[in-house]
Amino acid sequence: MAEELSIFMKEYKEVLESELSAVIERLDAPETLKKSMNYSLQAGGKRIRPVLLFAALASLGKDPKLGLEAAAALEMIHTYSLIHDDLPSMDDDDLRRGQPTNHKVFGEAAAILAGDALLTYAFQVIVQSPHYSSEQKVTLVEWLAQAAGPEGMVGGQMSDMEGEGKELTLEELEYIHKNKTGRLLTYGVMAGALLAGANEEQLAHFKNYAFHVGIAFQIQDDILDVEGSEEKIGKRIGSDTAKEKSTYPALLTMEGAKEALNKHADAALTALQYTKADPALLSALVELIVTRDR
């Protein structure tokens, strides 16, 4: 199973990355802007969000490439959020995946604009797709805006900032992560299922699957910030503690965090069964998220 997933991920990472190159290439925009957008888009990573989208399509027997524009839009939104998060007035990070952050290379003003451009262009790429119906485009734009905007990721980011230096309850911590990280993962799964033609009931189970995957993802992130290898995750270990951020291990102890991680992984697998989709790739993805070391 893990091998099937690993082949799938390698294939669709490449498919995605060449789509991302193509959408930037065809832009009629100033060269510096295209360069700074492209720099962060091509900075690597496992592309876990688009992979969830492609895997959801495959799990329902559809060609994953049907999700190309929806996946490119998703990765553009994720990338813009990293560029803005890294800014001096936000997390002030110099490195991202071991490479200089966007503002370190292009300057702060250009980094802000590159983020704004990626965010805006994501919606354009969806509505300009030659493959989706108008109804599908409208739903994709709505879900992506809800996932990324004030009711999703940006809202979670604001709560996260406001929570620094405070001791949060488990409920508050889950609210932050559900929005800051979980919503974009959920969009990936849901967009794939939508484009594959899933019915309302299946969509509800896919949503439930994605919710638990999102929480598991964040718990493992927090665990890696304590136990991970600096070299592998490409940033400083202990940075959450340094920023006085509430984390799952701090709130639940390390043992409790690992227990919660397994509980959410199991809940994701159960929800997956209810979708009646082929579980091969999506269950291997849960395994990967739970055991990843970077």
Next chain:
Amino acid sequence: MAEELSIFMKEYKEVLESELSAVIERLDAPETLKKSMNYSLQAGGKRIRPVLLFAALASLGKDPKLGLEAAAALEMIHTYSLIHDDLPSMDDDDLRRGQPTNHKVFGEAAAILAGDALLTYAFQVIVQSPHYSSEQKVTLVEWLAQAAGPEGMVGGQMSDMEGEGKELTLEELEYIHKNKTGRLLTYGVMAGALLAGANEEQLAHFKNYAFHVGIAFQIQDDILDVEGSEEKIGKRIGSDTAKEKSTYPALLTMEGAKEALNKHADAALTALQYTKADPALLSALVELIVTRDR
């Protein structure tokens, strides 16, 4: 004519502002985020972009309120661009329309997030409208993203930054302003005409009208930066010169700039005739833009 426009503007400024309050009010998002979004949305101004949208609808005999969501989205995008433009790493402005800028009140990180939230939410408001067909929503999202993103406003902003301290040709200056300012004005006119059911030929003439209005708008902006009243425009006079920005008066002399202003105003009025729409409001708007003192 001017009186009819003045009554129309007063009425639809209020309609727009209460719609903007309502769309923020109903957001399920952190209070600080809603406050900072709302602060800049309610900072006043003539709402010239939404007014163009409402006036285009009226010129074709339709109820301007049909354009409410498309206009709210437009003003949210315009507002986000002001918030990000004012940031320390961009134009570093402390005042906007005589009030402290967003980052002066809420801090830089919250201002970046408020801008990101407004930009994202704009698309959500369009696709969640109960009044538009899926096809209309797709077209509105496409036009707005093209107008606001790397191929429009953000691209123009990047070129503008790169042009600082350099002497630009008239062509380069027009490219910047066509994108930085003109494209959002054009979206306003085009969205109104689309929702009013204009045909392809009419849309082309409305686009031409909007193009000339956009250039005229920017020329008058440059003129006001030299000849305007600091109190009225709510920012420092001569700030373009201080930032070594190319301007129309610098490039064409003040007399030449005023000549160009009149030329573009006339071209806008000619295009307006070809649309076969009722020209009352849209021609008075040209007059207003050309003679405004703030």
